[in-house]
Amino acid sequence: MLAIPLLPSAELTDVYCQQLQQQFGLSLVQSPGDKFAGWYLSMVQGALVLLNSSLAKQGAILVDFASGASSYRRQHGGGKSEAIAKAVGLNKKATLSVLDATAGLGRDAFVLASLGARVTLVERNPVVAALLFDGLRRAAAEPQLTAVAARMQLCHSSALAALTTSEPVDVVFLDPMFPAREKSAQVKKEMRAFHDVVGSDDDADSLLAPALLLAQKRVVVKRPGYAGWLAGQAPTMAVTGKNNRFDVYVNAAI
Ligand SMILES: C[S@@+](CC[C@H](N)C(=O)[O-])C[C@H]1O[C@@H](n2cnc3c(N)ncnc32)[C@H](O)[C@@H]1O
Structure with missing residues (x-):
């Protein structure tokens, strides 16, 4: 896995820096110097962001539940009629x-928590987990997001470990990486960042069996419309959304 440094910035307090280092194993670069190139984390305008000093057009990757798409979906999105809501x-x-x-x-x-679910967010990649942690910290401080943020809990762990040690849950949701065909500029930028920083999810197929053991009600697998079934296993049903398909494996009625 690529080691992504955390760069010092006037906005990064010692306390928060230590917290990020301890919780996510990030390493602080004391003096980046002129030679530093590639992906790095930094605090910009109050948010932890992933940047790339070598890619001029890359832009910042961050978790911002208050912004654009997330906020629009929370306020105006199809709500309970969204495909993801029906699938879950x-x-x-x-x-x-x-x-x-x-x-x-x-x-x-965030969509699921906005609709009322209590969601545990399991993420194994330390950089992505740190971005999530920071996004949740900021959401908790936004009056209109506090209640939703309170229903979201981060767990920095491998999915397999979480699936085999967690208390039973109603639903397990899986969205492992799959090569996307979507062409929007933002998706391309995020795809590049995930490709470089996270790599591929080669163990995705192995998550279905433990997910089915843990979920009291159902397992939902998000796939691009053109993708095959996870682990080659046919779902009970599928809910088709605008850009994705949600394969639903039913254990018990809701
Ligand atoms: C396609 S992204 C998920 C996108 C997400 N559904 C969203 O709405 O932003 C897949 C993520 O799952 C994480 N991941 C993949 N396999 C994992 C595993 N076995 N354990 C924990 N995290 C995993 C990757 O690090 C990556 O951040």
């Missing part, structure tokens, strides 16, 4: 517990 079963019961075993930048988890 939130159209039937809003207060489900969900273990999102591949949390990434937390967009799906």
Whole structure:
């Protein structure tokens, strides 16, 4: 795995820096100097961001639940009629517990928590987990997001470890990486960052069996429409969204 340094900045307090180092194993670069190139983490305008000094057009990658798409989906999105809500079963019961075993930048988890679910966000990559931690910290301080943030809990761990040690949950949600065909500039930038920083999710197929053992109600697997089934296992049903398909493996009725 690529080691991504944390760069000092006037906005990064000693206390927060130590917390990020201890919780996520990030290493602080004391004096980056002129030779520093590539991916790095820094605090910019109050947020932890992932940047690349060698890619001029890359832009910052961060978790921002208050911004644009997340906020729009929270306020105006199809709510319980969204494909993800139907797949998870939130159209039937809003207060489900969900273990999102591949949390990434937390967009799906945020939608689920906005609809009322209690979501555990499991993320194994330390850089992505640190970005999530920081996004949740800022969301908790935003009055309109405090309640949603309180329903989201970060767990920096491998999915396999979380799936085999967690208390039972209603739903396990899986969204392992899959080569995307989507062409929007933002998706391309995030894809490049994930490709470089996270790599591929080669163990994705092995998550389905433990997920099915843990989920009291169902396992939901998010896939691009053109992708095959996870672990080659046919779901009970599929809910098709605008850009994705949600394969639903039902253990019990909601
Ligand atoms: C496609 S992204 C998930 C995107 C997410 N659904 C969202 O809405 O932002 C996949 C993420 O799952 C994480 N991941 C993949 N396999 C994992 C595993 N076995 N354990 C923990 N995290 C995993 C990767 O590090 C990556 O951040």
